[in-house]
Amino acid sequence: MVQHTMCIYCCGREATIDKPTTRVRFSDLPPAVSLLILKYVAQIAQPTFTQKERYADKNPYSTALTLCRVSRVVRRAVLPELLRTILLRQSHSLKAFANALRIQKAYAKKGSDLFFDYTSVVQRLWIRDHNVTEQILQDSKLKPIMSVLVPVLLAAPALAIDSGHLKVVVQCMEDAWTSRADPDVDHKSSPFPGKTQSLTILGHCTDDEIFEQIRKGSGFLASIPRLTYLVDMGIDGDKFRDISRGEKSPEDALEVWMRDIPWACMKSLETFSVAYPHLDAIYDIRRYMAEAKGLVVHVERLTVSASLFRQDPESFPWVTPPFPVTGPGEKSIQSDGVCVEVTRGRELFWQYLYPWDKVWACGL
Template sequence: MDSITFRFNDLPTELALLILRYAAQTTFDQAEKYDKVNCPYSSVLTLCLVSKNFRRAVLPALLHTVLLPKPRNVRVFVQALLTQEAYKQASSDLHFDYAPHVHKMWIGLDGGNLTSADLLADPREYALQPSERPLAINLLTPVMLAASSLALGWTSVDLLIECLEHAWESRPATPVNEEHPRLPWNTETLTLSCGDPINRTKWKCLTDTPQGSAFLASISHLLSPTYLCRDNPLQVYRLPEWMKTAPLASFKSLQTVILPYPCTTPPINLRALVTTGVDMQMHLLTLPATLLKDPNNGIPKAIKVFDDIIGPGEEATRSDGTRLQVSEVLWCSRSGWEKVWAWML
């Protein structure tokens, strides 16, 4: 019997695109160890090299969730935006508008350091010249603020402040028939990675500017990768320290707060556990923002979690009527929070 040769090109275009987009998806598997060779984007990056048509078909999958955990990752991403701008100016077929396809973005600590801190750094680190920063902010702003879910290390908030200022100054005039101006961002879920209390002066860079206060007021979900710490065996957990300085009253649209806590009491100090990068089982506790905000802007020092009542993936109502929800069990390590965030939220 003669063998039948079937080529990918023989498929209907719609079916071929479905296959490509499925192959390009990333699961952000928490159990998988990522490196330069085996990264969450390895499949889609390989497909981008096949042809221009393949590249255009799978780039939305690459851009859906953008993880930039280190400053060099941010610099490389900004260099990609500069390249796209050059393609645009040259009317190249390789030009691709990133902003409409970015839904989630994670920027780790010191993400605003677009220039290299090491004068002897390898040029492959893609450090930018200081003169390039205004153009970089101009190109990064619509992409970063297109994300409905934005995660930031606290030392990268300066980058957010710059982008908010640029977006606010560049926003189009409000049409006469519109009562409220359109906000130049899509962000609804904000994740702040903070360990220690946050300097109030830095908060003022957001609360004391029209764009910063409007941004905070538009956030509906707030997440902290900083763990709740257990005070005693009765499931009472201390809230993250940074929340004691957070102006929660400025989050006028805030509906829910999501906080992680260990499933069991860790054998050593949580800070030491995170530093060593040891994996541990975690839950994500979702609670209403009203539990953390009161008319006097006070913040409770601790919160009661009913592990014996709330099972993984379940909800329960406290005696005061507050509804709490606990996620399924997650595995988390020092370098794994961005994968938990990308997978769960």
């Protein structure tokens, strides 16, 4: 009996599957079979955010990017997985993503079947350049890039923005909002068009006063229900160690942070959170401070009810120590206005280098 190799054709390309007995085009397959194949492709295309390797050593998007080159059909199946969570960790990746959006805009104008609407699938967007000082000095160069990202920024439910970029990001979104508004209508009375439900601010310490740099009456800030700070470990990390151990009230650590929030502007704010390493037991402080070593620890998220705090800050029900320690994978309500949650997974933290991008990408 002669055996034939089955080949599936995807937009003119041929891919060998195994050794069945017929030769068919992908378009000739039953819809149910085609759907199963594309679902499988989408599954293996999911970025490997939980990988053990550092993102700098292994790109978590590498499999998805490779699959996008197979065919147009596969590319269209893969892109939703590839774009669901976008990590722009360096200035070059920020520029590359902006260029990709420009290309999609050109495809749309031509009516090309290569066009894909990024705004329909991006759910989480991380923007941080580790060389923050340099970027702050280059706002004039950063603004044209951020302007290209505005449609995605407005559409993404979760944003994580470096404190050094926040002013430009907000300005670009609000400029786009006002420029498209009807000049005969007071746009301030209309809701901000963004879909952001969660704003995470990176690299911020309480001395920065980042909100002072943003124009008063910001429609973007007024629309945010959940605000999170990822703690700068080198500056503020030690303040939260005793909270993890149940030995100190979070009021002392959060007092300055809470004052930094523009309450008059952020009228929709429901919760305020701070994330930091969960150091609930005796640990090797030398290893924690050693650049080449570090500690593998869980992450703790302390959340305060902003709506309750706003009502009467003086009588807010802060938890009184000692209080029970929250364990890995647990969530505990410490008072009517305070809850603590600890991740099940662990990451390698060094006091001056911390993988917040990975923790956030994995669902913080």
